[in-house]
Amino acid sequence: MTFQERPSRPRGIIEDYRLLELHLYPGNQCNRECDFCTVFGAPKGWYTEYTPVHLDAALNSVMQHDQGTVKFYGGEPTLNHGNVIWAIAYLRDHGFQGAVVVYSNGIQADHLIEILESDPLGKTTASLNYSIATGDGAPQMPLSSLRKLEIYEAEHVGVITIGHADIVDSGRGIDPFIGEDTRSQSAHRCPHCYPVLKTDGRFHACPFAVENADPHFQLGTVKDVPATITQNFQTFLGWLDSVHEPYAVEHDLPACTVCWKHLQDLPVPQFRETPTALTKAEGKS
Numbered sequence: 623m624t625f626q627e628r629p630s631r632p633r634g635i636i637e638d639y640r641l642l643e644l645h646l647y648p649g650n651q652c653n654r655e656c657d658f659c660t661v662f663g664a665p666k667g668w669y670t671e672y673t674p675v676h677l678d679a680a681l682n683s684v685m686q687h688d689q690g691t692v693k694f695y696g697g698e699p700t701l702n703h704g705n706v707i708w709a710i711a712y713l714r715d716h717g718f719q720g721a722v723v724v725y726s727n728g729i730q731a732d733h734l735i736e737i738l739e740s741d742p743l744g745k746t747t748a749s750l751n752y753s754i755a756t757g758d759g760a761p762q763m764p765l766s767s768l769r770k771l772e773i774y775e776a777e778h779v780g781v782i783t784i785g786h787a788d789i790v791d792s793g794r795g796i797d798p799f800i801g802e803d804t805r806s807q808s809a810h811r812c813p814h815c816y817p818v819l820k821t822d823g824r825f826h827a828c829p830f831a832v833e834n835a836d837p838h839f840q841l842g843t844v845k846d847v848p849a850t851i852t853q854n855f856q857t858f859l860g861w862l863d864s865v866h867e868p869y870a871v872e873h874d875l876p877a878c879t880v881c882w883k884h885l886q887d888l889p890v891p892q893f894r895e896t897p898t899a900l901t902k903a904e905g906k907s
């Protein structure tokens with residue numbers, strides 16, 4: 623396979639109330655319906671466009687310098703590539719110097735390449751779905767798309783990478799997964815991902831559990847100041863280490879299974895109070 627795996631970056635890094643990385647999530651609309659999908663991706667899924675309100679909140683909560691990273695996922699970003707291209711341009715016009723990563727199944731290869739090419743700083747890269755790129759655990763993407771992406775990567779080395787093979791028990795989860803059983807499914811320890819800003823205006827603590835509305839994940843909204851969001855995220859990370867992981871070890875459960883099926887047994891992290899009501903203009907769908 624032409625594509626390299628993307629190296630992991632340090633977790634939990636916050637400077638001046640800004641996160642090293644932030645995920646952006648506009649809904650789970652997708653041109654696939656993978657049987658393991660964490661977000662219940664499907665053609666009938668929801669999609670709410672990025673707007674200046676969301677992107678201003680993103681710009682205020684992620685590091686603006688070249689170490690900062692904004693990650694677009696979904697759902698499938700290439701289905702609404704015009705809105706993604708507009709969003710990247712908005713971030714650049716408002717001073718964001720960092721990296722942009724687009725998670726994609728690659729099926730609409732031309733749209734993905736258009737997104738990559740649109741960044742005036744040339745710092746947008748893609749991460750392909752491991753199962754759909756390789757055909758292990760999902761039908762492989764059309765070979766015509768794969769060839770286009772391989773040629774693009776050969777000409778722009780390091781721009782198109784491949785995601786991790788691990789499958790976690792979130793969303794549709796591990797039970798329906800039919801790929802290689804060597805692909806890890808069981809760590810007790812949460813990977814401590816960076817949080818998500820959804821286009822419904824809410825900050826959610828976990829990109830894998832983003833369709834889970836439990837209060838344990840609710841960090842605040844676009845109405846909150848960045849200090850509230852980042853402090854609540856730190857509270858969430860502390861809760862993972864002091865409450866969530868001991869429970870996973872004690873009950874011998876994979877970390878994500880605890881979030882998906884056992885949260886009612888765990889206290890909600892002690893978040894700072896946040897405004898909860900959002901108007902339509904602020905992103906409530």
Ligand SMILES: C[S@@+](CC[C@H](N)C(=O)[O-])C[C@H]1O[C@@H](n2cnc3c(N)ncnc32)[C@H](O)[C@@H]1O
Pocket residue numbers: 652658659660661663695696697698699725726727749750751752753785786788789790791792795796
């Ligand atoms: C939810 S998808 C959205 C972007 C795009 N549709 C794609 O598939 O890459 C983002 C990433 O989550 C990964 N993913 C989906 N379900 C997963 C699971 N149960 N465990 C681990 N990763 C998962 C996908 O492989 C993909 O790399």
Ligand code: SF4
Pocket residue numbers: 652653654655656659660661662663664696697698727751
């Ligand atoms: S993993 Fe990606 S491609 Fe598969 S259904 Fe989910 S969002 Fe769609």
Ligand code: SF4
Pocket residue numbers: 790792811812813814815827828829830831877878879881882
């Ligand atoms: S353990 Fe929970 S918080 Fe961590 S990645 Fe899994 S679902 Fe997300």
